[in-house]
Amino acid sequence: MGAVAIDKFDLKILAHLQREGRCSNVELADAVGLSQSPCLARTKRLKQLGVIRGYGADIALEKLGGCVIVFSEVTISSHRRHDFRKFEEAAARHPEILECYNVSGGYDYLVKVVAPSVARFQELMERLLEDDIGIEKFSSRIVLRQPFENRAYPLGLIRDAATLR
Structure with a gap:
């Protein structure tokens, strides 16, 4: 399955979940500027499409x-x-x-x-x-040392303009 069509709210949801994977739907909706019901529906859709694969702890x-x-x-x-x-x-x-x-x-x-x-x-x-x-x-x-690590994908840079509505 190739790229899926996403819009600016989907990108905001993904970007916020990368930073705060344990946030509630209420917090997520507020952060991305949507009401709770549409935010939850979008998050579920992103999970069903396989865009969101899961959630996990960042272990030191x-x-x-x-x-x-x-x-x-x-x-x-x-x-x-x-x-x-x-x-x-x-x-x-x-x-x-x-x-x-x-x-x-x-x-x-x-x-x-x-x-x-x-x-x-x-x-x-x-x-x-x-x-x-x-x-x-x-x-x-x-590896001798790790000067930095960025676990968040640069979503705005890698999304294909044709898939963004």
């Missing part, structure tokens, strides 16, 4: 103890659809792999891994290699 990992964040560039040996699917299904089975992107360029996937230590990250990569899922090689970058 550093408060929970040590961990390592690693970005790995993964190259697979064969480029048939089945080979991509095989890698993706295997990667999805590991909770340490938080994000997986099929990318263009010098490698096939960029994966973000969070592990309790470098040794545990290495164990994960060794398991993936032993699983014989088509990994030809991988190259990893350990």
